[in-house]
Amino acid sequence: MNKTKTFYLIIVLVLLAVSDAIFSGIVRADEVPDGFAGIPWGASRATVEKAMAERYYPKDSDSKADVYIYQGEFAGYKAWLIFRFTNNKVYEGAALFLWHEASRDLIDRYFNEFEVQLIKKYGNPRLLYRAEGGEDWKPWNDEWEIINSNTTIHLVLSKQYEYKDHNPRSMPREVTGNVQISYTNKTLKQEEMKRANNKDL
Numbered sequence: 132m133n134k135t136k137t138f139y140l141i142i143v144l145v146l147l148a149v150s151d152a153i154f155s156g157i158v159r160a161d162e163v164p165d166g167f168a169g170i171p172w173g174a175s176r177a178t179v180e181k182a183m184a185e186r187y188y189p190k191d192s193d194s195k196a197d198v199y200i201y202q203g204e205f206a207g208y209k210a211w212l213i214f215r216f217t218n219n220k221v222y223e224g225a226a227l228f229l230w231h232e233a234s235r236d237l238i239d240r241y242f243n244e245f246e247v248q249l250i251k252k253y254g255n256p257r258l259l260y261r262a263e264g265g266e267d268w269k270p271w272n273d274e275w276e277i278i279n280s281n282t283t284i285h286l287v288l289s290k291q292y293e294y295k296d297h298n299p300r301s302m303p304r305e306v307t308g309n310v311q312i313s314y315t316n317k318t319l320k321q322e323e324m325k326r327a328n329n330k331d332l
Contacts, residue, residue, distance in 0.1 A: 163277045163284045164314055167224025168205060168212050172316045174221045179214050188212065205312070206248075208241070213313075222320040225313035235292060235306040242290040242310050246273060249288055249312075253277060256288075268292050285315040 166172050170179055179199055183190065188203035191211070201212045205226035215223035228241055250256070253275050260272035268291060275286040292308040 163279050163282045164286075167214070167221070167314050168203075168226070170214065170221055170224065172221060172319050175219050176216060179221060183212075206245075217320060217323045218326065220319065220323060222323065223313065223315045225311055228310045229307075230309045231293075231307050233307055233309070235308070238290050238292065238306070238308050238310055242271060242288065245288055245310065245312060249273070249275070249286070253286065268294070281318065283317045285317050287311070287313045287315075 166174070170182055174182075176199065180190070183199075183201045183203070186203060188201040191200035191202065194200045197216045199214045199216070201214075202209075203212045204210060205212060205228075208226075208228055211227040211230055213225040213227060214221050215225075229238055233241075256273040257276050258272070258274040260274075262270045270290065270292065272287065272289040274288075277284040277286060288311070290308065290310045292306045294306055
């Protein structure tokens with residue numbers, strides 16, 4: 132192989148490595164999640180209320196016009212289900228686990244179990260945040276972008292600690308907190324924001 136061919140081969144291999152690094156965690160799939168907790172993207176408030184009532188999931192009193200919260204289950208675990216609306220359409224869903232019910236060990240176990248399952252399904256995260264003691268109240272965060280030709284879903288797995296005693300010198304520090312998985316239909320959100328702007332302007 133002459134020097135010119137060798138040079139071009141090296142360039143191609145470098146470009147492939149760079150593109151792999153750039154797009155790691157951006158999952159291109161024929162099918163993206165078509166909704167959250169069995170509710171399709173774009174469903175109305177009335178549709179969500181009907182579906183949750185059929186499952187006997189009570190609506191929380193903290194629910195607002197654009198955020199509905201229910202006590203239910205997600206992925207086989209007890210969770211708070213949170214639906215966010217824009218223009219009366221669901222564009223985001225989140226499952227909140229262990230809210231004010233957890234030990235640090237339990238929070239870590241839930242996070243690790245969900246992380247393994249999500250990596251198995253969607254590959255390595257696009258963003259892997261580890262506070263390394265810098266923000267010990269929100270130590271870990273994983274993010275994915277799941278994309279097909281029509282839709283982009285932003286998926287986030289995070290865990291958060293809440294310290295019962297705010298003095299960092301207290302040992303041991305008692306912890307509650309939560310683990311959260313959220314799915315945001317970025318395409319729908321942007322389309323609805325654009326539609327609202329066009330209507331107003």
